[in-house]
Amino acid sequence: MTLLTRRSLALLPALAPFLSIGSAHAAALNPAAVTFKLPDQIQWTPPSPAGSQASVLVGDPTKEGLYLVLTKWLAGNHFSHPHFHPHDRFITVLKGTWWVGSGTKYDPDDTVPMPAGTFVTHYGQQVHFDGAKDEDAVLLIVGEGPGTSTPAEVK
Numbered sequence: 001m002t003l004l005t006r007r008s009l010a011l012l013p014a015l016a017p018f019l020s021i022g023s024a025h026a027a028a029l030n031p032a033a034v035t036f037k038l039p040d041q042i043q044w045t046p047p048s049p050a051g052s053q054a055s056v057l058v059g060d061p062t063k064e065g066l067y068l069v070l071t072k073w074l075a076g077n078h079f080s081h082p083h084f085h086p087h088d089r090f091i092t093v094l095k096g097t098w099w100v101g102s103g104t105k106y107d108p109d110d111t112v113p114m115p116a117g118t119f120v121t122h123y124g125q126q127v128h129f130d131g132a133k134d135e136d137a138v139l140l141i142v143g144e145g146p147g148t149s150t151p152a153e154v155k
Contacts, residue, residue: 044072051078051131061147069147071139073098079108079131082153089122089143096137100130104154108133127152 029036044053051074059067073096082104091098099111100120104127111130114120122128131137 042070044070047074050080051076052080059145061143061145063145065145067141067143067145067147069141069143070094071141073130073132073137073139075132075135077108077131077133079106079111080129080149081106081151082127082129083149083151084125084127085122085143085147085149087124087144087147089124089141089147091120091122091142092140093118093120094138094140096132096135098130098137098139099133100128102126102128104152106153 042055042057044055047053053072053074055070057068057070059065061067061069075096079099082101093114093116095116097116098114098118098120099108100114101107101111106129108129108131
């Protein structure tokens with residue numbers, strides 16, 4: 001055995017803790033410091049008549065204050081009708097393609113695709129409509145409550 005090999009072998013016990021970090025068991029987290037929900041623990045509402053589901057992550061969109069909501073638009077040409085919200089809302093497309101239109105005329109064919117990774121701002125008091133076409137779209141919506149929705153469709 002060469003001197004280099006013997007030295008390398010002698011260092012292995014000292015390096016073992018660093019080499020095993022990837023295979024170490026998960027540590028317990030202090031719930032006073034960190035809480036989390038795994039994807040299968042997120043509770044979704046039943047699908048709405050418009051074809052969307054929601055899960056409130058933080059806050060309460062019906063009350064004043066910050067809220068974060070996951071919204072899932074289900075595939076199959078499901079869309080909201082033209083509406084507006086009182087405050088700005090900040091939306092990140094997490095999965096799928098979300099389709100967005102603006103104005104008071106409801107026309108899902110006149111929408112723009114927003115693929116996963118896109119960041120969108122819906123400005124308060126401005127009319128828009130949105131939904132999903134061929135695939136589910138999952139969004140993270142951040143806003144200031146109350147996050148009411150006022151219909152604005154031209155009939």
